[in-house]
Amino acid sequence: MNYYNEIKENLLKSExxxxxxxxxxxxxxxxxxxxxxKLLSEAGKEYGKNIIKQYSEKLIIEVGKKYNERTLYGxxxxxxIFSNGKLNPVGSKLSWTHYRELLxxxxxxxxxxxxxxxxxxxLSKRELQEKIKNHEYDRLSAETKNKLIKLEKLKVDDLIPNxxxxxxxxxxxxxxxxxxxxxxxxxxxxxxxxxxxxxSYVGNEFRIKVDDKYNYIDLLLYNIEFNCYVVIELKVTExxxxxxxxxxxxxxxxxxxxxxITQNKTIGIIICKQDNKYIIKYSSDDRIIAREYxxx
Numbered sequence: 072m073n074y075y076n077e078i079k080e081n082l083l084k085s086e087x088x089x090x091x092x093x094x095x096x097x098x099x100x101x102x103x104x105x106x107x108x109k110l111l112s113e114a115g116k117e118y119g120k121n122i123i124k125q126y127s128e129k130l131i132i133e134v135g136k137k138y139n140e141r142t143l144y145g146x147x148x149x150x151x152i153f154s155n156g157k158l159n160p161v162g163s164k165l166s167w168t169h170y171r172e173l174l175x176x177x178x179x180x181x182x183x184x185x186x187x188x189x190x191x192x193x194l195s196k197r198e199l200q201e202k203i204k205n206h207e208y209d210r211l212s213a214e215t216k217n218k219l220i221k222l223e224k225l226k227v228d229d230l231i232p233n234x235x236x237x238x239x240x241x242x243x244x245x246x247x248x249x250x251x252x253x254x255x256x257x258x259x260x261x262x263x264x265x266x267x268x269x270x271s272y273v274g275n276e277f278r279i280k281v282d283d284k285y286n287y288i289d290l291l292l293y294n295i296e297f298n299c300y301v302v303i304e305l306k307v308t309e310x311x312x313x314x315x316x317x318x319x320x321x322x323x324x325x326x327x328x329x330x331x332i333t334q335n336k337t338i339g340i341i342i343c344k345q346d347n348k349y350i351i352k353y354s355s356d357d358r359i360i361a362r363e364y365x366x367x
Contacts, residue, residue, distance in 0.1 A: 074114035075126055081107050082134050097166040104167060105160055108150025111143060123147065148174050158182065165189055168196040172203060181208040184219055192268050205265075205367075207232050227297040227338055234365040235342055236265045248305045251364070252289055255305075269296030279324050288321050299335040300325045306343040310361050314341050315354050322358065 085103040114122050123143045130138035149170055153160045157179055160170060169189055176182050185208065189199055208216075210232035218225055237251070238258040244250055255262045256275060263270045270292050277288040290303040302321045306314055318339040325337045339359045346361045 074110050074117075074122075075129065078107050078110050078114075078126060079130065079134060081110075082130065082138060086135065097168075100167045101163075101165070101170065102161050104146045104170075105150055105153065107143075108146040108148070109154065111147040112150055115147070145171060145174055152179075152182070155179070158186070163190065166196070169194075169199055172196060172200050176203060176208075178208070180216065180220060184208045184211075187219075188268070198264070201264075205236055210234065227294055227299065227301075228340070228360045230267045231340070231360070231362060232265070232267075233346075234363040235262075236367050237262060237364050239366040246307050246366075248289070248307055251305050251307060254366075255290070263292075269294045270301065271295060273300070279321065279328070281320060281324060286321070286324075288325075291325070294338075297335060298333075300330060300337040302337060302339045304339070304341050306341060308343065309345040310341060310343045310347040310350050312350055314343070315350060315356070315359060318359060319356055322356075 081103050085100060111123060111126070114126070124140055127138060127140045127143050130143075149160070152158070152174065153170075163186060165186060173182055173185060176185065185199060185203065188194060188202070194202070211219075211230065212233065215225070215229040217223075218229060237254055238261050239246075239251075239254040241250070241254070252275060259272060263272065271294075273291040273293055274288075275290050277291040279286050279288065288302055289305045292301040292303060293299070294301055302318055302325060304314065304318045304321070318341055322337040322339045330337060336358060339356075341359065341361045342364050343361060344363065346363050351359065351361050
């Protein structure tokens with residue numbers, strides 16, 4: 072079998088297709104590069120690893136400069152990762168630029184996760200790149216990873232990573248709850264992106280009146296996907312028992328005064344410097360979760 076001629080023909084057809092079919096050209100590219108990766112893998116087994124270098128030198132001249140060694144190695148790796156039967160790149164909605172970012176991910180379950188969130192949330196290549204760079208999958212709980220593998224139904228808190236990354240530029244300033252909140256508000260879109268999916272901003276220092284006193288919720292969000300309000304309290308200390316009682320009052324207030332009958336109960340997220348799993352474990356309200364923060 073003449074592997075080079077078949078590879079060259081596939082890539083030439085892809086170049087022609089790219090110029091003629093704007094709508095579906097990227098889907099075609101995924102298919103062609105997968106098939107090319109298969110041919111490169113088979114050619115390597117028959118002629119040795121150095122065959123990619125030989126092919127790239129000829130392809131650069133005869134097809135185009137972009138078909139260098141790095142590109143061809145990427146195609147072969149693409150095929151080797153996705154040819155195990157557990158993943159189907161051709162059946163996915165992702166583009167080649169997305170798949171190119173996924174080539175650095177070694178864990179198959181992590182790759183499945185990133186494909187899932189890309190498809191469900193229409194992530195750009197840059198957004199996917201950021202999530203991989205920040206090891207979002209690694210920051211999910213073992214319970215969540217197990218649910219993803221078993222395709223079980225997820226709760227609103229399952230996909231909130233731990234720690235939550237918060238962009239903070241004033242490293243010389245003493246970190247207080249107010250300063251932490253301002254850092255979030257200064258980069259609100261980034262914070263919501265790091266927090267997860269379906270979150271929208273309602274307000275900060277959200278004023279509520281309990282008895283005859285005013286209280287202020289650090290951040291009030293709404294999760295569209297799970298149809299519920301989300302109360303967020305910020306703590307620059309270790310999680311304490313008092314924090315549970317405080318956020319529980321705020322959550323109950325939102326439920327009594329804002330939640331409609333068609334909406335689900337409010338959940339609470341305490342973002343703190345250090346979690347204390349025993350406090351959450353023995354809390355009577357499973358709507359409350361804790362996440363540590365990490366400044367970036």
